[in-house]
Amino acid sequence: MEIKNVNTAAGTAISSHDSTPLQNRIRYQIALAVLDKLLHDGELSQSDYETAKAVLACRYNLNRNSIFR
Numbered sequence: 001m002e003i004k005n006v007n008t009a010a011g012t013a014i015s016s017h018d019s020t021p022l023q024n025r026i027r028y029q030i031a032l033a034v035l036d037k038l039l040h041d042g043e044l045s046q047s048d049y050e051t052a053k054a055v056l057a058c059r060y061n062l063n064r065n066s067i068f069r
Helices: 021-040 046-059
Strands: none
Touching (some): 021 046
């Protein structure tokens, strides 16, 4: 008999909407460090890097004029 492995979570396991502004900034900085490494290693183009940064800023609720961007 096979056991099914399914997602039983009601929603996203980690949500930026339930996070505090500090948690969002920390998560943004961690994700940005990964992007920086990918860019430095040549795995990501400059244009893709800029697009990904904008997506991350939106995901982690950072304003355009935030000092953390």
